[in-house]
Amino acid sequence: MKYWLMKSEPDTFSIDDLKRKKREAWDGVRNYQARNFMRDDMRVGDGVFFYHSNCAEPGIAGLAEVASDAYPDPSQFDPKSKYFDAASSRDNPRWMLVDVKFVNKLKRVITLDELKNHPKLEGMTLLRKGNRLSVMPVDAAEWKYILTLE
């Protein structure tokens, strides 16, 4: 079992949206490294930190779970979608995604600022300078430790 952190802009799709919908296809990822994590390394049941990015209070807002194997992101084939990719084809899809299901909303957001202040989390991928991945792995030890902060 692995652990992950997945970023979403709450104005677009927040932890409350996931709570209401219970399950969501994580579409729109257009970064190869992030795609590879979903395609190659995620397994059903893996733990996910749902992270709110590009907002007033960036941080971990809830818990989710990988709910499917990877499959082609349908939005890449939809000319009306902002995620449309003319270079991709159904025969040879470029972008893959997984479904994610709601587990719970944290009682409070564990903010980015707070995470930065814990020496035990110094090595977190999320905190690496210049990191822009929207899907990234979380160490088991980091996962457990962060859960104690809530």
Add this chain to the structure above:
DNA sequence: GCCAACGTTGGC
């Protein structure tokens, strides 16, 4: 809205 940091594209 700014801008640092990074990824991608495409000419050569």
Add this chain to the structure above:
DNA sequence: GCCAACGTTGGC
């Protein structure tokens, strides 16, 4: 295969 130009991410 290099690298300049461009686009995007995301914190602030």
